[in-house]
Each structure stands twice: as structure tokens, then as C-alpha cells.
Amino acid sequence: MSSVCQVTGRKPGYGKRVSHSHKRTSRRWDPNIQSRRYWLPSEGRWIRLxxxxxxxxxxxxxxxxxxxxxxxxEGVRV
Known part of the structure; x- marks a missing residue:
């Protein structure tokens, strides 16, 4: 499953990990994604974001x- 926030659109950041010998390898910084349930009073139901x-x-x-x-x-199905 992709690690993209449905509200802010935050995505993983990409860069290089640099070792003590200065050898560079790829890495990524993942956003702190949580699966949360919210109560929608207008519709009387829970939604999961x-x-x-x-x-x-x-x-x-x-x-x-x-x-x-x-x-x-924005066209997102909720």
C-alpha cells in the first residue's frame, strides 16, 4: 500500500545514506502514516482515512x- 497522506498529500522523501567511509546508498524517509477512523455526523457513519x-x-x-x-x-472517493 502506498505511503501517501490522503489529506496533505505527503509522500516519501528520497536521498542518500552516507556511511563512515562516505559510500552512498539510496534510502527513503517515509511519512508517519496512520490509519484512522473518523465519525461523519452529517452521514451518520464512520470513514477510514x-x-x-x-x-x-x-x-x-x-x-x-x-x-x-x-x-x-478534489475527486477523492470517501
Missing amino acids: RVSAKGIKTIDKRGIEAVVAQLRA
Whole structure:
């Protein structure tokens, strides 16, 4: 499953791991993705979102209804 936040769109970052001998190998920084259930009062049902820690803070600040409305405007099926 892809590690992309449904709210913020955060994706893994790519770069190089540098050893003591300065040999470089590829690595990636994964975002802190959590699978969370949220209650939608307007529809009377639970929805499940894959969100990053930053996405959870965004939902706490703006509210789940506003975030779901924005996701639907972008064409995401929720």
C-alpha cells in the first residue's frame, strides 16, 4: 500500500545514506502514516482515512466535515 497522506498529500522523501567511509546508498524517509477512523455526523457513519501526523493535526484544526468536503471536491472517493 502506498505511503501517501490522503489529506496533505505527503509522500516519501528520497536521498542518500552516507556511511563512515562516505559510500552512498539510496534510502527513503517515509511519512508517519496512520490509519484512522473518523465519525461523519452529517452521514451518520464512520470513514477510514490514511493520514500523516500532520494530516491528523489538520483534521483537528479544521474539522472532519471541512476536510471531507475538500477531498470530495478534489475527486477523492470517501
